[in-house]
Amino acid sequence: MDMEKLVSLCKRRGFIFPSSEIYGGLNGFWDYGPLGVELKRNIKEAWWQDNVRSRDDMVGLDCSIIMNPKVWEASGHVGGFSDPMVDCRETKDRYRADQLYVFKFELPAGPLMVAVAGGTAQDAKDSLDERLSKLGNKNALPIKKKDLPTPSVITYTELPEVDRILVIGPTATSAGSLTEPRQFNLMFSTNVGALADASSKAYLRPETAQGIFANFKNVCDTGRVKLPFGIAQIGKSFRNEITPRNFIFRSREFEQMEIEFFCHPSEAAQWYAYWRKARFDWYVRHGLQSGRLRLRDHDPDELAFYSTATADIEYEFPFGTSELEGIAHRGDYDLSQHTKFSGKDLSYFDEEKKERYLPHVIEPSAGADRATLAFLCEAYQEDEMGGETRTVLKFHPRLAPIKAAVFPLVKKDGMPEKGEKIYRDLKRHFNVFFDEKGAIGRRYRRQDEAGTPLGITIDGQTLEDDTVTFRDRDTGRQWRVPSAGVVQAVRDLVEPSTDA
């Protein structure tokens, strides 16, 4: 299955369109069409139902997209999301300026500066020797490697501007190929109010999580909640990505489904293990069963500095294995940051244990668009039916945009009228489709491409014994159901009791 086929199908059947396409589109933005919006909505509703409404230890929240800018200072986004980047004109490589370490050797003829890329200063130091050997082989070193004095080291960010042309880039052979660091702030900014000055500057949220932390005290004070409990939110977030890519996988406007689960520090490890498994199982239960779904624990050196454990739920997309959801053990980092920046006490008092403490947080953070894409990729299949290749989207019935399509076998003998009645009955409960035109086979195939799990056909026998034919999307198997039982039969398919 390749990406272009899926993009093509999504366009053809009305799942996903390029945003503002009649004006040439806009990089990093996508629109959901009639089928796509149903699919995505079903995913979000399944998530909300399973994680919020069916639980006793979870409440929901819907925060504003624009918040007080101090929120983003506390969260670290104002600093951490503004990564200055440096390009190499010689090799076209790109680096983060703060992860580019410049080693300065004081030589009689003048300073020699060699840049090495690395996550930390130690990483850079470790690869310095190898780098110098390569330069030596290309005769780019003015003196022998072993004769070099001990260098000093600073990051490219800290390097005085005038020295930049003296630096040899990490893969370059001569000095001066690196550009100045350029700021790429990943947060979209805007201005609140009529005046566009510094005091009115605000940001579109780059994640929904901070709204939850900012409201932690409100929820505790008013929600009659007791630890451990979680707060969930589904909503749009915005990041001015440098490279939006891979269809809706990385876009600049996207939708998150996030949980912040608060608990006693001593129970955090257990809850982390719980959510790690619960979230993985949720995807499997809704159809990601092909083995393309993985649960990957971060290596210690991969962890954010405040996190003691993080696991990614990854899916093997056609363009590579990428993250669907991250489950992070964030400790008390967020609440303590907001305590510090807001000056408000965000600790929790446990009435039973008579103990006051700052809760720890487990954060399962999922991308709704990424989930939609994964379910689309997983569902897309080309198989054989009746000797013909057909394209079919094998969605889990709960997620399918259209639950059932009603077909009068032919347009006579009262079949359209009977079908219309069944369609009306179903429509009160489910998103269903009615189609009386053309050959029955064609109508089945069309619904196969939309991912409709059930075909309901009114045929000659219906007029005799008031039963209709059910046709299974995946197998083509057919069976008869009494007209009166159609609504319940569809409900059994869409809301199986084992799904809770």
Next chain:
RNA sequence: GCGGGUGUAACUCAAUGGUAGAGUACCUGCCUUCCAAGCAGGCAACGUGGGUUCGAUUCCCAUCACCCGCUCCA
């Protein structure tokens, strides 16, 4: 942001320095009793902006979007 590729109808493609054809899809009829049948008719396109030219969908430049690689990330 860099390098490479692509851009013609809703989709998949074709042809052409003198304004474009097909298949599928879609719409209207007719016909049809279970897996993309048939007949008749219909709708529908040169990504955008410049330039060269008597004339540009075609050649050139720019731009935008998408795909691949790098980079980055939920």
